[in-house]
Amino acid sequence: MTEPLRLHLDAALGRIVFDRPQALNAIDQATARAFEAAVAQALDAGVRVLTLSGNGRAFMAGGDLAAFRRAKDRAAEAEAIIAPMNRALARLAESDALTVALLHGPVAGAGLSLALAADLALAAESAVLSFAYLGVGAPADCGITWALPRIVGLRRAAWIALEGSAVPAGQALDWGLVNRVVPDAALQEEGARLAARLAGLAPGASGALKHLLRDSFGRDYAATLEAEKQAFKTCAATADFAEALSAFFEKRPARFTGN
16 A cells, blocks of 8 residues: 655655545545654654645645545544644644645645645646535535635635635635745746745744744734744844844855754
């Protein structure tokens, strides 16, 4: 039996490639468990940037409906798939690592949830984003009801979810669902270039910024000011901050070590 995904680690960079092309990378129990294990391995290895992509003609077509059809207890099947996905996504959100989704072809259901869970998303011109859950009689999973309204606003989120039309890459860019659209042939190269650039940032500072942005919806203005001050003070005491100052005045690129 082939593995449902592949993890590649290269110093500060990690890549998770969903690899069930015959099923459009749909998530079954094995994929969910493998995703949780891959995220844990990548974070334990200290990656600064993790990219998510799919093999074959799709990023991901959602959950594996064939697995649900075979299941004798479909509620138990949902638990077995969703629980490890949730644990992995929560750990990614809590970490300082930055995530980048590289999207092509169908990006539906849980595939869209994963795309929106990432910090940044690049889309190939072939990418088509679909909420898709209601079409199979399910509401949502993998955090999409948290991410979608924060990214596009409540009214547009409701339209995407309830009206149900697929969103092509250009429209996804206009609506803020993705950060950039590139030709299909350039997706992996552009994704690798972006990941390398992000990995070159001071990890303490970029991680703190990630959390400040994600947590801003749950804070009032005064609490945000305080959180920013504390994060700045923490970073100001690091060797990376001292290196940034030296590099600025010496007119050279900074070399950050995470210390």
